[in-house]
Amino acid sequence: MKNISLNIDGKNIKTVERKTVLNVARENGIYIPTLCYHPRTKQAGKCRICVVEVKGLPGLRVSCSLEAKDGMEVLTNTGRIIETRKMIVELYLSSGRHNCISCEGSGTCELQDAAYHLGIEKSSFPNMTKDIPIDTSSPMIIRDMNKCIQCYRCIAGCNDIAVNEVLDMGFRSSRMTVVCDTNKPMGKSSCVICGECVQLCPTGALTERKSATKGRDWETGKIKTTCPYCGVGCQMYLHVRDNEIIKVTGAEDTAPNYGSLCIKGRFGYDFVHSHERLRSPLLRKNGEFAEVSWEDALDFTAKKLLEIKKNHGPESIVGIGCARTTNENNYVMMKFMRAVIGTNNVDHCART
Amino acid sequence: MDDKIKKLIIKLAHRFPRKESALLPALSLIQKRNGCITEDDLMEIANIMNIPQARVFSAASFYTMLSLKKIGKYHIQVCTNVVCSLLDGESLIDYVSGKLGIQEGEVTPDGLFSIASVECLGSCGHAPAILINMAHYENMDLKKIDKIIDSLKKGEWRG
Amino acid sequence: MTNSIGEIENSPVIFIIGSNTTETHPVIANSMKRAAKRGSRLIIADPRKIDLTRWATRHYQHKVGSDIALLNSVMYEIIKNEWHDREFIKKYTEGFDELEKTVSEYPPERVFEICGIPADDIRELAMILGMAERVALYYTLGITEHITGTDNVKTCANLQMLLGNIGKEYTGVNPLRGQNNVQGACDMGVLPDVFTDYQKVSNPVVRENFARAWSVESLPDMEGTKIPAMFDGMLHGDIRALYLVGENVIMSEPNQSHTIKALEQLDLLIVQDIFFNETAKYAHVILPAACFAETEGTFTNTERRIQRVRKAVEPPGQAKEDWWIISELAKRMGYAMGYTLTEQIWEEIRKLTPSMSGITYERIEREGIQWPCPDLNHAGTCYLYCDNVFPCGKAKFQPAQWKPAAEVPDSEYPFVLTTGRRLWHYHTGTQTRRSAGFDDVFPEELIEVNGKDAGKLDIKNGDHIWVVSRRGRVRVKTWVTSRVSPGLCFMTFHFHEACANVLTNNAFDPVAGTAEYKVCAVRLEKEE
Incomplete structure (x- = not known):
């Protein structure tokens, strides 16, 4: 690819061709607000908030859809640009019910960020919208269309990334809204609840039902890990607050899933905190299970294993490992059976 | 969807290199024959063309000439774009509404009339404009509309 | 997998046999669907009309347990039409003559009797795979959970070796593994x-x-x-x-x-x-x-x-x-x-x-x-057998003969029950059934029964019926659907209330020790 150089806000930048002005700016730490653009859904050119001025080109240009060219001189921060962005954000604010007080999106909301950076306290346009009932029909996802800014990211995610093809834009002009199938409630539609749309939503229009009121973004720690379900090995973040996983999101910058998850990976985490989890070693005494200390449980088990090994030989003991636990645990299990018990009678469910 | 329409749509779909291209012709076919497009129709089209239901709905709900609700035998569409509005087009809606006793989106009990406001009908030079089914009327006023509706009621429709 | 997930999206031909990918490996299925949307050919061989068929170029609905016959017949046609990769076979493999001999017993007309796919469709499948420059083959437990599981896998490998689809990007023999680790x-x-x-x-x-x-x-x-x-x-x-x-x-x-x-x-x-x-x-x-x-x-x-x-x-x-x-x-x-x-x-x-x-x-x-x-300086390996170096020297064709499942339907147990997973739950349900919302989406086990069979037995969608095998009986709700063909039923083992493994046959593959979860004979009884 050809090397090019351009100037953004007086800064000379060397890069390669076939990138957008927005990407070049972001790579160089220059903030340009966006609402509809997302690295995974690519440029949409819808919200127009990423406008910049380019010397020699008329009017304002949309930086997410503008290819960076050699010798370009770009300004991202002029008075005209700021005024335009302000007006766009104010129009957005007036065309929905954007109330941050108890919004789950607060802290990760890109509209909130844009309004904050532009210093907008209140829209100067009157709010003419009617309340749209919140769609709570899905067991995992809450859809509040009052907060939708029609960025099309959920539609792109549903159709082009996850290819479940449930969402599209319905109706026109002021009645325009995202629909599921033939305008069904999400819970009655063909939605497979992968949550791609939730992850891509820039506002609080689509949120995780189970995470509601459990903690906002700045209150949680995020730990990157590997999904515990199938063999794809999706990378994801566990959002943790007070020793509780309250939300899961896909890690967007790494193979193999680049942000995508399925219903199990994204929403099947609360078994971790189930009250049915085993909390203490249990020993069967007279047909009943009794809680015992680790010392007692381990002593009993070790003694019994030694006894069986002595009386019936190591071949009378078998171990079944676990395709669900870590390599390290499996290795230790395998080592235990071979080095400690002295048998190769070790297997796991790869065959089942 | 009855078998006859279904067959016609399958035939339509096969006329294009991509079945999806027959989406609008199929929707207008159903509109013409049945006066509205039902949810069942949408799902059937999606099935025939192997495209998402939401895409079919998106198209069907976008065009004002397609209707997802039952409309009257005579569907009166009133332009509410800038020029027509400036020339009092919006009062036409209120007037017709009062005269027929129905709101926008409703059908008269006898099934004869329905009203809808629509985007530009392309008659800004002769505003205000209305469309009744496929017939176009320009330079409308209350008297003219009275006359048209009366003749429609009498069954003297000239198209 | 010999190859990588990242290659799927750009593979020209994706051949999926015995994998209900959208439900068992949803994120990999996303890549397959994206590939199909951008013009790759998605070819599916599966006894059930799985959801992925919606995006497929072709779906061949062969009978459960007929994989070897089908693939041998495809190889028969490939060799007959000289679509095989002679150079690859000569340089890097051994045992081709044996393979040729074995598959010569599988002309499409004969195989139609075994797998239920018309001879012309088998020829078409052979042509699609044979003429393609590269084919990536994906399979899951539909291939392995048979008494002939090992032979099924070998047959998949034979096909890919025959076409020279090994050791290159966008090819390979790719089992999608079920558990995280x-x-x-x-x-x-x-x-x-x-x-x-x-x-x-x-x-x-x-x-x-x-x-x-x-x-x-x-x-x-x-x-x-x-x-x-x-x-x-x-x-x-x-x-x-x-x-x-x-x-x-x-x-x-x-x-x-x-x-x-x-x-x-x-x-x-x-x-x-x-x-x-x-x-x-x-x-x-x-x-x-x-x-x-x-x-x-x-x-x-x-x-x-x-x-x-x-x-x-x-x-x-x-x-x-x-x-x-x-x-x-x-x-x-x-x-x-x-x-x-x-x-x-x-x-x-x-x-x-x-x-x-x-x-x-x-x-x-x-x-x-x-x-x-x-x-420590090695970047890792995206696809195996690059430069066609195999651990055993030359890759060896290991032809296999088809044989019927351990238990086939008869007058007493006239239906074939095949088992698998659903998107909404995981294995024995210990995790998903303890996570909120999952039981709302999919609250109880459903047995998939074809409409024709349901009609004959006077079973309606949603009726509870008894499914009986030689090993046990379970009570389960019916889902009358064309996802299964007549004579075939489908269940999972997610629900202890109605677990398919009460019914399944513990006959297993002699080499791998994998049980035949995919085939057993059952009868359906209406609830009194």
Whole structure:
């Protein structure tokens, strides 16, 4: 690819061709607000908030859809640009019910960020919208269309990334809204609840039902890990607050899933905190299970294993490992059976 | 969807290199024959063309000439774009509404009339404009509309 | 997988046989659907009309258990039309003549009788695969869970070798592995015949190497017992103790009553798990384990990518990591493992496992690495057998003959029951059924029955019926659907209330020891 150089806000930048002005700016730490653009859904050119001025080109240009060219001189921060962005954000604010007080999106909301950076306290346009009932029909996802800014990211995610093809834009002009199938409630539609749309939503229009009121973004720690379900090995973040996983999101910058998850990976985490989890070693005494200390449980088990090994030989003991636990645990299990018990009678469910 | 329409749509779909291209012709076919497009129709089209239901709905709900609700035998569409509005087009809606006793989106009990406001009908030079089914009327006023509706009621429709 | 997930999206032809990918590997299915949308040909051979067929170029609905016949016939046509890759076969393989001889017995007209696909369709499939420059083949348990599972896999490999679809991008023989770390558990040598990296226990050099590393005098040389034989051993009294780490065998093994009987014979059943599952009831001692979110370590995914698992929360009560429990037991049995961190364990694994020597926690901090990765400067391996170097020298064709399933329908049990998974639950349901919302989406087991069969038996959609096999009976709700063809039913083992494994046949593949979960004969009885 050809090397090019351009100037953004007086800064000379060397890069390669076939990138957008927005990407070049972001790579160089220059903030340009966006609402509809997302690295995974690519440029949409819808919200127009990423406008910049380019010397020699008329009017304002949309930086997410503008290819960076050699010798370009770009300004991202002029008075005209700021005024335009302000007006766009104010129009957005007036065309929905954007109330941050108890919004789950607060802290990760890109509209909130844009309004904050532009210093907008209140829209100067009157709010003419009617309340749209919140769609709570899905067991995992809450859809509040009052907060939708029609960025099309959920539609792109549903159709082009996850290819479940449930969402599209319905109706026109002021009645325009995202629909599921033939305008069904999400819970009655063909939605497979992968949550791609939730992850891509820039506002609080689509949120995780189970995470509601459990903690906002700045209150949680995020730990990157590997999904515990199938063999794809999706990378994801566990959002943790007070020793509780309250939300899961896909890690967007790494193979193999680049942000995508399925219903199990994204929403099947609360078994971790189930009250049915085993909390203490249990020993069967007279047909009943009794809680015992680790010392007692381990002593009993070790003694019994030694006894069986002595009386019936190591071949009378078998171990079944676990395709669900870590390599390290499996290795230790395998080592235990071979080095400690002295048998190769070790297997796991790869065959089942 | 009855078998006859279904067959016609399958035939339509096969006329294009991509079945999806027959989406609008199929929707207008159903509109013409049945006066509205039902949810069942949408799902059937999606099935025939192997495209998402939401895409079919998106198209069907976008065009004002397609209707997802039952409309009257005579569907009166009133332009509410800038020029027509400036020339009092919006009062036409209120007037017709009062005269027929129905709101926008409703059908008269006898099934004869329905009203809808629509985007530009392309008659800004002769505003205000209305469309009744496929017939176009320009330079409308209350008297003219009275006359048209009366003749429609009498069954003297000239198209 | 010989190849990588990242290649799927750009593969010109994707051939999927025996994998319900959208439900079992949804994120991989996303790549397949994206490929189909951008013009790749998605070819599916599956007895059921699975959801992925909506995006498929072609769907061949062969009968359950006829895979070898179908693929042999496809190879018959490929050879007949000279679509095979002669250069690749000559240079890098052996045993082609044998293959040619075997598949010559499978002309499409004869195979139609076995698999139910018209001869012309078999020819079309052969043409699509044969004429394509590259084909990537994907399979899952639809191929392996048969008494001929090993032969099924070999036949898939034969096809890909015949077409030279090995050792290149966008090709390969790609099993999609079901559990998060089934690849890793195999790689770690949790198998009766191998140590890590598939180093044979029968090899004295290998044994000596491990014995030295583990500071023991010697290690057993006799190949151990595979799971199905373990249960038989318990019934015969040869096996007295079972240490069960994280497996709900009562739900997951075929022929449930057989499993229960076997467990009841044990002198010692140690269940180490995160829940008191169905199997725990039979335990003598239960050890509470930490789950994935409570432990450090690594998982290896289906494309051989070793990825980090990190501790996010504390385990409940006194639950402990598996490695801690096992090493405490070892200590009490006179063997000190001395681990305090999982990284120490990984470092030990790395030294004993040549294909992973180059992988450290530090290197996989941001993104996992695919083995083989023999040294610290190696970037990992996206696809195996690059330059057509095979571990055994030349790749060997291993032709196989089709044979019928262990249990075929008859007048008493006229339906074929095949089993699998649904998107909405995972395996025995211990996790998904304890996570809110999942039972709202899919609250109870459904048996898929074709409309024609339902009509004949006067069963309506939603009726509860009894499904009866030679091994047991379960009561289950019906889903009348064209997803299954007439004569075929489908169930899962997610629900203990109606578990397919009460019915399934524990006949197994003699080589792999995999049971025939995919075929058994049942009859459907209306509820009185």
